[in-house]
Amino acid sequence: MAASRRTVVILYALHSWTGIVTGLLLFVICFSGAVVVFKNEIDLWANPSLRALPQVAAPAGPDAVLAHLAQRYPGIKPESMTVPNEVTPAWFVFARMPDNPQRMKIAARADNGEIIGEVDSELGQFFRMLHVFLFFGPRWIVGFLGVAMFFLIVSGFVIHRKIIKELFTVRWRKSLRVTGSDLHKSVGVWALGFHLLIAFTGAWLGLAPVFERAYAHVAGASTAGSAMAAVAAERPSSSAAPFSVDRLMAQAKEDMPGLRVKGVTLRNPDRDDAEVGFYGGLDGLLFNNTNLAYRGGQLVRSNDPRVKGFWSQFNGLMEPLHFGDYGGLVLKWLYFLIGMSPALLSLSGTLLWIERRKLRQRSRSGGQHV
Template sequence: MNQRNRKIMLETHAWAGLILGVLLFVICFSGSVAMFVGELGAWTNPHLRRAYNPAPFSLEARYQDARAAGLTQPNVFIAMPSPAQPYLSLATFHNGEHQDIHIDPHTGELLPTHHAEISEFLGHLHTDLHLPYPLGRYSIGLSGIFLLLLLVTGFLIHRKRWSELWLTRPTKTRRMWLTDIHKVLGTWGLPFTLVIAFTGAILGLLGFLGPFMALATYNGDVDAATQAFSGPPAQRTEQPAPMMSLDTLRERVLSDDPSMDIQYVSLREYGDGGAQIEFNGPARETLTYQNAFVFSGADGALLHRVNWNQGGVWHQLFGMVTPLHFGSFGGPLLKWLYFLLGLSLTALCATGTMIWLEKRLHQKHGAAPSTNRYARFAMGVCGGLPTATAVLFLTHALLAGDAPYVAFWLTWLGVVLLAWFGPTPAQLTLPLTAANAATAWLIPLVNGLATGDFLWRSYRELPYVFAVDAVFFLIGLTLWVVLQRRLWPSTRPAQARVLTPSRES
């Protein structure tokens, strides 16, 4: 690559990172925490914590217990027990109202009703930024495309530096050390980041890409494409009919596909002659999305079957997108690996922004006002999000209702305003990072004091509680390391040699 093309790549990489660096930080950080969305339901309500029992149970009996407890709507969504959610969860929506019932799958004991708002709240921050649909979802999809651009340009810029992939120089200038860290994270995390960026772009832009996919596969018939994945919609007949046993249908599913791990059951128009009962779940030890069996509730006839392991190449590849993005195909160890790689991707976004600022804040003629404003904005958004997340969990342990979510937004806004109008980013970095580390470490401590489920106990008995506490402990540890390195650009003029863009990269 000649000097001119390399300079173009460098400028493209720098400006694309500048424009989306803060947004990508929010997406990556929230995505890392949201890896444990499944564990948050029981973590946020200690009354639901119990050891997971994988023994068989009667799904039909438990559903009838739920109906006797008042869950009588015809459309019900059932989440099966799992190590992260060791209870049966039944939910229904009717006239804008949400109803939840939790049941011990083996004893039929009704558990305290709790809607896991925190898991949904953090999940939506990652998937749509809490913006109206489709604005938020499309923003995430476009960010994935820009992340791919950053990866390509970054790879081309640094492709001749393979001998330096483990090189870090903390004794040199801060900018040089940040550049080394950025290259190491970007290069060694490249396969993971490519997968996350590509699958995230597809998931975010699915609403936009759907008609084009239907055009390629179903001659433009979007309804036909939708039914191929979800089956025909349930048609209410207004004729009551006895329903097939859920246990009988579950046995049929496992007889036809013994590898299927049933995770969800959907009842549509239950009790009506047109009722449907759907079983969803991935095939064990395969990289697939949710396979499905759709039965007639009245006579048990198989109405539709979705098998992502079959069909054409594009059908199978599309079935891999969701599990690849969320790491849902390899068990707890893979989830932890995704979490750590997600944190490294978050750090990659942060160091890229900091390198750009380090260069411009130390220019001989001084930084432009716009650069200082951007530094304050980046500091407030990126520094405030971990604090607001920790405050969300802390206030949830103390207050009920919407108070934790109000506290989250007020805390984040407060840090942004403090960074914008208060001390300089260099002055604010150390106390804010220390506060972030302290609040992250407070989470497992407060949980242990309130419930007795300290890390050493939950590790043995409640792995899903341990996972959440361990996440915050690791976040606190990461921020403590950042605190020691004092990564934000200093207010002192740089004394060491400053590399030119061409040598630096």
């Protein structure tokens, strides 16, 4: 029993100091993560000109958008495009002008591809950048915060072993510290499964790419898709026809049945040997790491999680499970409301630690005067 008690004391100290050291950053990460569930809705709300656009069942193709873009902004270099969806009734094009290195975000009508203009506000993207990168560092920093959050959840559950018995007991008439402590523990247990999911997927998204790059460097792994490029070289090139993103998109859906294109990447789109990529999801599946790329009209890279094995499928599930973008509005509200709880836990935990520290100091001070 003594060893068990000692373990709990050590865990309590580690839990407290981990919370203090990471508390503010975890609050920012968790708060922005809850808000970013509504990224598309926030961007639409912040741009009145987009809210007035009609929703269309069959949007105009990327060729129409690119043609209008070249006419409106001569010399512009498009880099990527996002497809209109059930929330956003517009194409978005990310591009740069030759004399301006800053990337522009330009909206186009979904029905005919006509250019609306530069997007006035990217409030939703602001919250995403805050959540994913904290604005100042690589994504692995947020990954380590996910590990810290996971440890705080597990250690907190171990420390408060009797919380299951007290789950329905909140001492409202006691002091603010006691009531806050009860709420802190209860919320942590009621949302335990969701918190573990968010912590694990956040840690995976931040740290898995680091380990993958390290493994590829050590093992001398070849670049992804080289085998696919060799197979694709046997296919007849379609670059003899005029360059068309519409045609390549249709080809991508034929090469990967069930593909739902969410976005397009462009490299040298004004040349016949342009590289065009398509990324998105698959009908009836949550995987988000589906993509294909064509160069000069030939398929050079492809990632279909359905045939890539367990780890590709596992990796493809992480982002949808973390951001809750695989369901409708009800699921988003659930992610938002429950997602706010770890932010409140990080704040309440810090306040409880400060209050306990003050009590200990007063206790020592009172003992010295006796």
